[in-house]
Amino acid sequence: MSFIRTTEEDSNYNHLEKMSVKELITNINKEDKTVPLAVEKSIPQIELLINQIVLKLKNGGRLFYIGAGTSGRLGILDASECPPTFGVSPDLVIGIIAGGDTAIRTAVEFAEDSTQLGWEDLQTHNISDKDVVVGIAASGTTPYVISALEMCNKHNIITGCITCNANSPLSNVATYPIEVIVGPEFVTGSSRMKAGTAQKLVLNMITTTTMILLGHVKGNKMVDMQLSNEKLIERGVKMIVNEINVTHDKAKQLLTQHGSVRLAIKNYNNGDKQNK
Known part of the structure; x- marks a missing residue:
């Protein structure tokens, strides 16, 4: 099947600069409402990946998120919330971003274009076939992420991905791809919007479900949360x-x-x- 980058297609709205504040936020909200429905269609894919993650973590493995730009930041955000929410080690869920910690706040030029750095960054954590690596890229074309997953596959490490384009190069590399097709962004190409929201919703599903199945929730309460304030x-x-x-x-x-x-x-x- 052909690959069409719908996240880069022209917005359904034009002349944004001529809209009032109310028109802008109403239309943004209208687009945002479509995201949970797109995620719902991907539940079977999400379930398959979570089953693998739970299996690996129950046997001493770790979950890695790897991405660039907004996608990398969302992975780091989700990983960083696991210790305070569920009382787990910071080494259980790890977020990696192209360009390192500097890229969390400031864009690092061309970091996402490297075909070596992704695997090198994973190796600093002594990655092994006990672990699971999930690549996050709205476009599904980020070389840093794709090449890292390719190397994981060669080393028998389970791979998943979260992307917002169908039949992308990233989806074709990941063993357990998740595709949430949100369509064109309100501002053309601004994938921090609907695509970013979709990725965050899926990340919430992955870690929350995993931590519940690992026993870190009793009833509906976070009984292992850190008492930090x-x-x-x-x-x-x-x-x-x-x-x-x-x-x-x-x-x-x-x-x-x-x-x-x-x-x-x-x-x-x-x-x-x-x-x-």
Whole structure:
């Protein structure tokens, strides 16, 4: 099948500079509403990849996201939220961006065009066939990402991708491709918009589902979250109150004593009840 880069096609809207603020944001919102529906069509692909990720992580592997520009930043964002949300090691989900940490804030010229650096960046983490590597590229044509996945395939490392064009070079390289076809952007070619939103929604699905299946959620609560500020401490206290039916003060005491919601509940149920 032929490859058409729909993310680069002309916007469905013209003369944007002549629109009022209300017209602009209404039309942007109209386009944004189509993104979840596009993601819904990709659920079978997302499910296949998540099953592989869960299997590998249960057996001591890691999940890597690799991308350039907006796609790379979204991968780093998703990876960085896993430790505070689910209490996992920062080494379990790792985001890599073309151009290194500098590229998180500032574009690094031509970094995404390299066909060597992607694999080199993965090798700094001692990548192995225990791991899963997911390439993120809205266009599906980024050399940095494609070449990294090609090398992963040669080393029997499971590969996935998130892209917003059908039948792209990246999709053809990834063992478990995810294609979310969002169509032309409101501003022609600005794939940080609908494509970026689609990628973020898929990333949310991947890590949230994976962490639930790895046991980091109880009921619907983040029982392994890091207690890094007062808001999260209070959230943890409420979880404990609701779970084991103790007073607010007792819940806070248990949380302070054990350092996590999970341990507070577990230790209370295993013997602290008598101290209620």
